[in-house]
Amino acid sequence: MAYYIFVTGGVLSSLGKGVASASVASLLEEQGLRVNLQKLDPYLNVDPGTMSPYQHGEVYVTEDGAETDLDLGHYERFTSVVMTKRNNITAGKVYYNVIKREREGGYLGATVQVIPHITDEIKSLIRELDRDCDVLVVEVGGTVGDIEGLPFLEAVRQLSMEVGKNRVLFIHTTYVPYVKTAGELKTKPTQHSVKELRAIGIQPDIILCRSEFELPEGIKEKIALFTNVDKSAVISAKDVEYIYEVPLLFKEQGLDRLICERFSIPYRHVESKWEKVVHILKSAREEVKVALVGKYVSLKDAYKSVVEALNHGGIANGVRVRIIWVDSERCEEELLEEASGILVPGGFGERGTEGKVKALSYGRLSKKPTFGICLGMQLMCVEFARNVLGLERANSTEFDPFTPHPVIDIMENQKNIKELGGTMRLGSYACVLREGTKAREIYGREVVYERHRHRYEFNNTYREAFEANGAVFSGLSPDGRLVEIMELKDHPWYMGCQFHPEFKSKPFEPHPLFVSFIGACLKAKAQ
Numbered sequence: 001m002a003y004y005i006f007v008t009g010g011v012l013s014s015l016g017k018g019v020a021s022a023s024v025a026s027l028l029e030e031q032g033l034r035v036n037l038q039k040l041d042p043y044l045n046v047d048p049g050t051m052s053p054y055q056h057g058e059v060y061v062t063e064d065g066a067e068t069d070l071d072l073g074h075y076e077r078f079t080s081v082v083m084t085k086r087n088n089i090t091a092g093k094v095y096y097n098v099i100k101r102e103r104e105g106g107y108l109g110a111t112v113q114v115i116p117h118i119t120d121e122i123k124s125l126i127r128e129l130d131r132d133c134d135v136l137v138v139e140v141g142g143t144v145g146d147i148e149g150l151p152f153l154e155a156v157r158q159l160s161m162e163v164g165k166n167r168v169l170f171i172h173t174t175y176v177p178y179v180k181t182a183g184e185l186k187t188k189p190t191q192h193s194v195k196e197l198r199a200i201g202i203q204p205d206i207i208l209c210r211s212e213f214e215l216p217e218g219i220k221e222k223i224a225l226f227t228n229v230d231k232s233a234v235i236s237a238k239d240v241e242y243i244y245e246v247p248l249l250f251k252e253q254g255l256d257r258l259i260c261e262r263f264s265i266p267y268r269h270v271e272s273k274w275e276k277v278v279h280i281l282k283s284a285r286e287e288v289k290v291a292l293v294g295k296y297v298s299l300k301d302a303y304k305s306v307v308e309a310l311n312h313g314g315i316a317n318g319v320r321v322r323i324i325w326v327d328s329e330r331c332e333e334e335l336l337e338e339a340s341g342i343l344v345p346g347g348f349g350e351r352g353t354e355g356k357v358k359a360l361s362y363g364r365l366s367k368k369p370t371f372g373i374c375l376g377m378q379l380m381c382v383e384f385a386r387n388v389l390g391l392e393r394a395n396s397t398e399f400d401p402f403t404p405h406p407v408i409d410i411m412e413n414q415k416n417i418k419e420l421g422g423t424m425r426l427g428s429y430a431c432v433l434r435e436g437t438k439a440r441e442i443y444g445r446e447v448v449y450e451r452h453r454h455r456y457e458f459n460n461t462y463r464e465a466f467e468a469n470g471a472v473f474s475g476l477s478p479d480g481r482l483v484e485i486m487e488l489k490d491h492p493w494y495m496g497c498q499f500h501p502e503f504k505s506k507p508f509e510p511h512p513l514f515v516s517f518i519g520a521c522l523k524a525k526a527q
């Protein structure tokens, strides 16, 4: 049976609980422990697949095709764990399971209630994961005090009793604001939030305090006193420039040692792998600018994995990546001119697509490195059809169902499926790379597996015309029917992929396409 670490959040949201949980897990992995992580989300959607990025940020896709919370992306980037659909539980999923069972007669005779039926279901979904790891880090989404989070907190409280207190730790993340007029960091919100947590029967063992500045000893003492936690367990989590600094920040304050001691696990002195990454990021002198053309640029969380993958490409090339956010509805050309490379990420819906086509056109003609991901690749094909093949009004049927030139279309066998999400190609699929192409050279392999999340595909009717005019379909599905990668012959770096390479990039295993793209941007900058 595993040890459990429950991470709760107080005071306000967006405190970086996901990065904190991932950092804790990564430090424990460096101790030689097998870790796993799970995110509990209190909303009623069964998964975040149907939610707007404005509501929820990026939807992270796992190998097995689950559409999950973006924190799972942090979990994969920080550790070696491969996430699955079981690693993200929502209140919607829990209620769905319980109600389905009730309809099937699974509770005959009983009144089905939040306690015990909902809480039991939560506990069993958590315990499904504790078999193949030494430590399971469970991040409880939401903020303590919210009504909707209560069944989850009650479930983890019960679980802590069942597995035994010596196998469980509660980490509470809070916010310690700096009040300018008083010139002071204030502990009151933390005190109140812990009080709230204790009222529902949970005494935190460790408090992680997010703040603008490092907490002085006096403030740590005060928090310790009011929250009934050892002073050494009050950890300062000041704002940092790069998220990869967070594990080091925790390690400096002995958080990994503290957790090992509490679990009676021997502690080893190891040099953290994060030292090297942070060193590269901080010492990089050169900067390369990449224009990211999207419609959610006001909410940076919507492109989390893309941004991180670009950073990984930067780390591999020893440079800093600066993103120029380009709103696809306006698509100002000066911004594209300023950048050394252009990236058009994935997306759904028509808004902003014409701006993206414009940006891709600029990238093709200016010969700047241009990278299209999923929708970005589809729009590369639309742009090529319109401006190279002269097929005016060419489009994807997602945006113009009556286009005379549907270069991107839904496959015939998908057309009869009604359930939303049912027609999507989700998760990992094989892609075969053609010899002699840029993609094959970059990957250095014949077959790769990449994650998908899309409904539309390249329309094969147009393959010949494309190829006769300088497009290369360098990656195809194993049966040759689906286009996975499109590149251009007479361009230094113009590549679109139907999959999402950003989901598989890690600081220590940067994705080859991002490494190559940033390398090409560097070259373009030097010219």
Ligand code: GLN
Pocket: 345, 346, 347, 348, 349, 373, 374, 375, 376, 398, 453, 454, 455, 456, 457
């Ligand atoms: N909207 C497009 C499709 O469904 C692209 C999806 C994406 O970019 N993830 O095919």
